[in-house]
Amino acid sequence: MTYQETLDFLYAQLPMFQREGKSAFKKDLSNTIALCEALDHPENAFKSVHVAGTNGKGSSSHILSAVLQSAGYKVGLYTSPHLKSFTERVKINGQPIAEDKVVEFVGGIKMHIEEIQPSFFELTVAMAFDHFRNEKVDIAIIEVGLGGRLDSTNVISPEVSLITNIGMDHMDMLGNTLELIAGEKAGIIKADTPVVVSQKQEETTPVFLEKSSQEKAPITFAEEVYQWNASNIMKSNQIFLEDVVLEAKGNYQKHNALGVLSIIDALNQKGDFFISKEAIKEGFKNLSALSGLEGRWQTLQTAPLMITDVGHNEDGWRFVLDQISTLKFNKLWMVLGVVQEKDLPNMLSKLPVEAYYFYCKPNVPRGLDASVLGEEAEKIGLKGEVISDVNEAIQAAKEKASEEDLIFIGGSTFVVAEIENL
CATH class of the missing domain: 3.90.190.20 (Mur ligase, C-terminal domain)
Structure with a gap:
């Protein structure tokens, strides 16, 4: 198949939530698990950060990717939906997956697609995992599609998890209160795995505290650790970074940036990564060029x-x-x-x-x-x-x-x- 024929096959054969809505959403991980088994479990072949939330998860994922790239790491990035090209969903160091790689993947797994009948999203998640394994990324940033607990991405074992703002969206599938929605997002919190919450919200904080306690997962509320003061970022009332330029101009991006800083702390504390202050400033300043972020203010x-x-x-x-x-x-x-x-x-x-x-x-x-x-x-x-x-x-x-x-x-x-x- 050509690339266009491959896309036509994906759009025609597989239900896609972004286009069709609730009918394409499957609250079950069985298809993703089956695809990962067919691919010999690529989800276990790389380190990762898992990112959930209502607003800000895409921006946070891109900011984190840019910072990690600035620190010299080979970074996979899986986000959805795409704006212009399907290949935007799967990137390494800001570069979308090559069209021939998409064709090769779909052709190679077509028998399993016909057998498993996955959704469009389930298949693209498996494609991203397979690509990141094949390209031997140092770490991959994996953005949740919808919810968290039963999202197709929730088969990974991340180094740390990030939960951004919780708001009223997709209530017909996730619940009609902030507490219920937070409960679904909290499903990405794993046993003994640090979790960062970007914004402390009255309705959702008890949900995250309870889940993290159950999982014995250390929890950090980023706003309690970091604050913006004009162009400086403060930590424990001391200047942490001076003259910070965050290329993403929306004021709401500052919440996302603070969550990213706490994720960087967690990665540095684990000892497998070293992300310097200089890398943070460079990633913030050159966000779009490094990660390909578009459409945010x-x-x-x-x-x-x-x-x-x-x-x-x-x-x-x-x-x-x-x-x-x-x-x-x-x-x-x-x-x-x-x-x-x-x-x-x-x-x-x-x-x-x-x-x-x-x-x-x-x-x-x-x-x-x-x-x-x-x-x-x-x-x-x-x-x-x-x-x-x-x-x-x-x-x-x-x-x-x-x-x-x-x-x-x-x-x-x-x-x-x-x-x-x-």
Whole structure:
């Protein structure tokens, strides 16, 4: 098969949550275990860090990868979903897996695919593990897809686990309270394995403390160890790093960075790794070039200022709106598209009424019809128009905006993924 034929096979034959939603999600590790057995257990062949959370797990994974690369290590990175190319999901030192490696893997395991009938995500997890083993990475950063306890990635035995912000998302699958959602995320906490929690939240802290106690897993709340003070990072009220430049510009990224610092502490304490302060600063400063991170408070142009962000749930939107409030501009234009299962009344009620909206539809089966989004927005007094195609909506916003205005594009990872020339 060619690369495109291989992708067509994956998309056609295997259910994919990002495109189809809940019907593609399997709360069971049996398929992943079967695939790993068929591949002679690649998940046991490399050291790893496991990363779960509602918001920030992708950014944290990329930041950690960049720092470890700066320290001289060969670093595998598995994240999802991808923005532009399937190969973005599996990287080594920021370089996506080669297309011919994807073809080779799928062709070599096709008999097992037909027998096991895995989901799209289960197969890509197995592909990442196999690739990292074959390429002999020093360490791999493995981002959870959904939840944690029964996520396909939860077959690894990591050096340390990281849990980022917990928010209300995927409630139909993970539970309708922060405590229940945290319980699913806490499923990545392993016996005698350190765990770092980026943010201490009132509702979720008892969940993580209880699980870590059960597993005898040392737990660290990063915000109790590290703090930002202007451009300096403090540790135990002493300056730890001076003049820090974090390339990821969203204010919410500081929470992610503090979690990464505590992960680095845990790795250094284990003795198999040495990550210097210089490597930390270099990784923070050169994040995108080293890891390939995109779509996080990313500036696409100036005059008018145009920014995009993949934030797509309640907490993600709060971070975005808080960030917008720090900017100076004349008028706000928002290109907005979402997927079907979102709590529209709750989400829309938090959006600024003074903005003008262009409602679009992400081009995936889960994408919510733009006219439905527009109708719901109109009910609560938001002003805008329906332009279903993402890039046509962006062009319309650019034509209406003046040089002193702000255009924001978001609502879904899939809207960001469709932006031309991202």
